[in-house]
Amino acid sequence: MCGFVGAYSKELIGKNNIDLLSKMNKAISHRGPDNDGFFQSKHYACAFSRLAIIDINERANQPFSDPNNRYTLVYNGEIYNFVKLRLELKKKGMDFYTKSDTEVLLKSFMKWGFDCVKKFEGMFAFVIYDKKQNELYLFRDQLGIKPIYYAIINNIFYFSSELKTFKCIESLSLNSSKLVEYATWGSILGEDTLFKGIKQVEPGQYVVINSYLKIKKNKYFDLKNTFTTSKKLIDLNNLEEQIKTNIISHTISDVSHGTQLSGGLDSSFITAVAALNQNKIDNKNLHTFSTSLLNKNMDETKYQKIVSERYGTLHHNYLF
Numbered sequence: 001m002c003g004f005v006g007a008y009s010k011e012l013i014g015k016n017n018i019d020l021l022s023k024m025n026k027a028i029s030h031r032g033p034d035n036d037g038f039f040q041s042k043h044y045a046c047a048f049s050r051l052a053i054i055d056i057n058e059r060a061n062q063p064f065s066d067p068n069n070r071y072t073l074v075y076n077g078e079i080y081n082f083v084k085l086r087l088e089l090k091k092k093g094m095d096f097y098t099k100s101d102t103e104v105l106l107k108s109f110m111k112w113g114f115d116c117v118k119k120f121e122g123m124f125a126f127v128i129y130d131k132k133q134n135e136l137y138l139f140r141d142q143l144g145i146k147p148i149y150y151a152i153i154n155n156i157f158y159f160s161s162e163l164k165t166f167k168c169i170e171s172l173s174l175n176s177s178k179l180v181e182y183a184t185w186g187s188i189l190g191e192d193t194l195f196k197g198i199k200q201v202e203p204g205q206y207v208v209i210n211s212y213l214k215i216k217k218n219k220y221f222d223l224k225n226t227f228t229t230s231k232k233l234i235d236l237n238n239l240e241e242q243i244k245t246n247i248i249s250h251t252i253s254d255v256s257h258g259t260q261l262s263g264g265l266d267s268s269f270i271t272a273v274a275a276l277n278q279n280k281i282d283n284k285n286l287h288t289f290s291t292s293l294l295n296k297n298m299d300e301t302k303y304q305k306i307v308s309e310r311y312g313t314l315h316h317n318y319l320f
Contacts, residue, residue, distance in 0.1 A: 001031050001032070001051055001076065002031055002032045002048065002049060002050050002051050002062070002075070002076040002077075002161075003025075003028035003029075003031030003032055003048070003049045003076060003160075003161040003162065004025075004046060004047065004048045004049070004062070004074035004075075004076060004127065004159075004160070004161055005021055005024040005025050005028070005046065005047050005158070005159070005160045005161070005165055006021070006044070006045065006046035006047070006074065006127060006129075006158070006159050006160075007020070007021055007044070007045050007046070007156050007157070007158050008043060008044050008129070008136045008156070008157040008158075008159075008209060008213070009043050009044075009155070009156045009157070010043070010155065010211060010212065010213060011043075011155075012042055012043065013040060013041070013042065013043060013044065013045045017045060017156065018040065018045060020168060020169060021038075021045055021046070021047050022038075022047065023168040024047070024158075024160060024165040024166075024168045024169075025038075025047035025048070025049060025165075027162070027164060027165045027167075027168060028049055028160070028161060028162050028164075028165060029049050031049050031051065031076075031161065031162075032048070032049030032050040032051045033049075033051065034050050034051055034052040034056070035048075035049075035050040035052065035058075035061050036048070036049055036050075037050065037061050037062050037063050038063070039063035039065070039072050041072075041129070041131060043134060043211070044072075044129045044131075044136065046063055046072070046074050046127070046129070047063075048061075048062040048063055048074050050062060052254075052255065053078070053253050053254065053255055053257075054078075054082075054099070054100050054101055054102075054252065054253060054254055055098050055099040055100035055102075055254060056254050056255060057098070059097060059098045059100075060098045060099070060100035060102055060103070062074050062075065062102060064102050064103065064106060066106060066107075066110060067097075069131065070130065070131050070132050071106060071109070071110065071128055071129065071130055071131070072128070072129045072131070073102065073105065073106045073109075073126060073127070073128050074126065074127050075102055075105055075124065075125070075126035075127075076124070076125050076126070076146050076161055077122055077123045077124030077125060077126070077141065077145075077146045078101060078122050078123060078124070078250075078252075079101040079104060079105055079120050079121070079122040079124065080121045080122045080246075080249040080250055080252070081119075081120070081121040081122070081249065082101035082104040082105070082122075083252070085104050085108055085119060085120075086104045086107075089104070089107050089108065089111060092111060094107050094110075094111065101122075105120075105124070105126060106128070108120070109128055114137075114206060114218070114220070115220075117139055117206065117220055117221075118220060118221075120141075121249070122141065123141045123143075123145035123146050124139065124140070124141045124146055125138075125139070125140050125141065125146035125147060125148040125161065125201070126138075126139050127139075127148070127159060134210075134211045135208060135209065135210050135211065136157065136208070136209040137206060137207070137208055137209075138150065138159060138201050138206060138207040138209070139201070139205075139206040139207075140201040140202065140203060140204070140205055140206070141203065141204075142203060142204045142221040142223070143203050143204075143223070144202065144203030144204070146161075147161065147162075147200060148160075148161065148200065148201045149161075149162070149163055149166070149193060149198055149199065149200050149201075150198075150199055150200075150201070150207075151166060151197050151198045151199065152213060153166075153169050153170060153197075155213070157209055157213050163193060163194065163195060163198060166195070166198055172195040172196075172198070173195065173196040173197070174194065174195065174196070175192060175193065175194055175195055175196045178192055178193070178194055179194070182194060188200075190202065202217075202219075203221075203223070204219060204220055204221030204222060204223070205217060205218065205219055205220070206218050206220060243269075243273075244273050247270055247273045247274060247277075248273065248274075248277050251274050251277065251278070256284065256287060257274075257286070257287065258286060258287030258288055258289055258313075258314075258316075259271045259274055259286065259287075259288055259289070260288075260289050260290075261288040261289065261290045261304050261307060261308065261313075261315075262290065262300060262304070263290070263300035263301070263302075263303030263304040263306075263307065264300070264303075268303070268307045271286065271288055271307055271308075271311060271313065272307070272310075272311055274286055275311035275312065275313055276311065279312075285312055285313055285314045286311070286313045286314070287313065287314045287315075287316065288304070288307070288308050288313040288314070288315050288316065289316045289318075290304040290308075290315065290316070290317050290318070291317070291318050291319070291320050292317055292318070292319045292320070293319075293320055294319070294320070301317070304317070
């Protein structure tokens, strides 16, 4: 879970803006303990806290720019089909200098423009600054798994991975009209947030900000369409392989990873596929994380133990 902050201004970015961004980035340092990165140009600056998962070398650190330094990217999330996209881009003449999905994301934008998001299978929130056009582009994944917030404060456009960073800029006023919605559903529909003046990029949306700080919103995906568009019947003969393929693509990593193992059917199946695939690739054990309950009528420890022992996971259990 990486994090980023940034500032975009009609005027020149000054020392006060840089100091402010440093405070904002420090406020989300828990999101990325592996590296801090910073980028500054005349009208734009951003900072990044990295949690290294794919290509953990320095070459994949962010902010990440193309070789000509026209585009600069900050990005939180994962593109699960990045290996396939990299092969496609290589065939189209693109060169790669890292093994990261970060570079694949940026090169995809350079090749396909705003339509690149239609090719991505994953969860993501990313911002690209176009130095040549002096424009800023904010993107959020189709279902809004990864958040991205923004506000115009004192004629400067700020964005961040977390709401609390805006407290570094000014005092926040509670948007009380949204409290009931948030308490009921755990989220807020639309662009509003729990704080007045702070907006969010909506799921399946990208936002363009020009040098006059004019905001243009664009919808590239609408979940409602998936319920109204006719679909082919599910091929049950292929269903297991499709699920396995998705699980494996979600667990591509250059560091150790794990699953939350409840002992139920779904988490047990995910654990089995992930453990067998990891052992096949690098002969390392998968980590599993479970909870035990004092209420024995609800406790599923024995099922968690069966799965963990069957697939040789490094099991971590917590008692509640």
